[in-house]
Amino acid sequence: MTFNIHQDYSEDTGIRHSKYSETSGEDFYHDKLNEIFYGCYTRNEVLELVLDGGDDGYTPSFLDESIGNLVYDFTLDVVKTMLHIVSDWEPYWIDEIEKKTYPKWEERRRKGEQATITKSHGAWYRLINGVPEKRVWIVYTEEQ
Amino acid sequence: MRYVDRYHVQCKKQHNEAKRRKRKKEWLRNTPLYIRGLGQVSAASIPIPEYDDEAPVDFRFLVNTKECAVFFKRIRKAGASGIRHYRINMENVQHIDFASTMMLSAIGEELLNNGCALGGNSPKRPECERYLKESGFFNKLFDQNRRRFASSTDSEFITVERGQYKLTSQHYRAFRELVRHIKLHLLGQTTNTRMHNTIIKEICANSVEWSEADKSQWTLGAKFESDKVIIVALDLGRGILEKLFIDYWEHLKNLISFKTDANILFGAFEQKYGSTALESNRNRGLPCVKAAMDDGYIKDLKVVTNNSIIDFLKGNNTMFAKHRGTFNGTLYSWRIDKNCIL
Known part of the structure; x- marks a missing residue:
């Protein structure tokens, strides 16, 4: 399955968290990416995530938050196998994701350091002992 | 208290009172009227400052950073203290850069949020005045006749x-x-x-x-x-x-x-x-x-x-x-x- 962020999600992308920008990495993950990746996982199909398209540039924080959350919820091994990132216009994003995002978020997952959310989201999928489970894993409170 | 001691205490009080009156007379003689809070004086005798602050001669934030930073801090501090107007004298500015003009614009906005109007004059040096105009500094400002300055087309702002x-x-x-x-x-x-x-x-x-x-x-x-x-x-x-x-x-x-x-x-x-x-x-x-x-x-x-x-x-x-x-x-x-x- 192919998913192009600019065409299938938004022409403009923001920064890391919903509190500080519209169409943030946090929004993208919870509104689209988690569901789509779950679908591909159950069908045993590779998700091709296309970063090319449009004039709007990504921020490293947007990509880190959205793909990082995927690593946290589905583990690094699963994401490396089932996610293929296409970025022909800006190949450095692939380097950034593989060398920085993947290891940092896998480390967070192993330590159990929950992701930060800045607004309430609906239930999302997470792998628990290899089985996907859908619920609200982090409850948003104002103090966060 | 014995009669003699009471007499001495009274004398001492009168003595102190006399000294106090003498000191007051001397203070009144030496202190200018406007400091004493009296308004009925001629303009010539009162040195009222026209401007509250003066911009550095080298007003390039990226070159003369410390002096400019201290100047900006003074303006911001004054703006936060509750005053209604703050006027800066830029007459003697010899050099200026875009960072300084942007800082001044942003600080002006901040002061406005605090209910203080930032004003002043332009540099005498034509190159500096022209630079200010081209940088768009005057875009949202008004002159002394309350007319908006013409916008510069050589700059673009997003705030x-x-x-x-x-x-x-x-x-x-x-x-x-x-x-x-x-x-x-x-x-x-x-x-x-x-x-x-x-x-x-x-x-x-x-x-x-x-x-x-x-x-x-x-x-x-x-x-x-x-x-x-x-x-x-x-x-x-x-x-x-x-x-x-x-x-x-x-x-x-x-x-x-x-x-x-x-x-x-x-x-x-x-x-x-x-x-x-x-x-x-x-x-x-x-x-x-x-x-x-x-x-x-x-x-x-x-x-x-x-x-x-x-x-x-x-x-x-x-x-x-x-x-x-x-x-x-x-x-x-x-x-x-x-x-x-x-």
């Missing part, structure tokens, strides 16, 4: 309005338009704008998320010159150094190796430290901005915050003041010309 705490799609569109204008100005055509959009978004994102500026306000401006475009992005928050998270061991290492605040600031651009979010994957924005400079997308990047200034072109990082509170805010300045990757 977050009061009350807006987050970046919206309107801002993203404004960034894209600004970068398109820059490329049109330099190349005569619009090519891809992605990397330059990324830089602007990351810088503004840092201001919105971390600066703790009033209402998360930040300002972005571009000055179009014949062969280049100068861009300045700034916020009037707490500054990068105040928002960096340096763990205990790193702090100890810094102390042992006598690292200055300027060295620490440079380290933030190399992802040596975390942010106060305490998440190990953070602090990606500043290294991204540095990488854009290293790769040739932008040139002459300078960052001023707290008490330090980094000049990435010359590879200098210096402290211009001892205390971090000297400049509460962060200012990025860079330029794009035809030799950059466009």
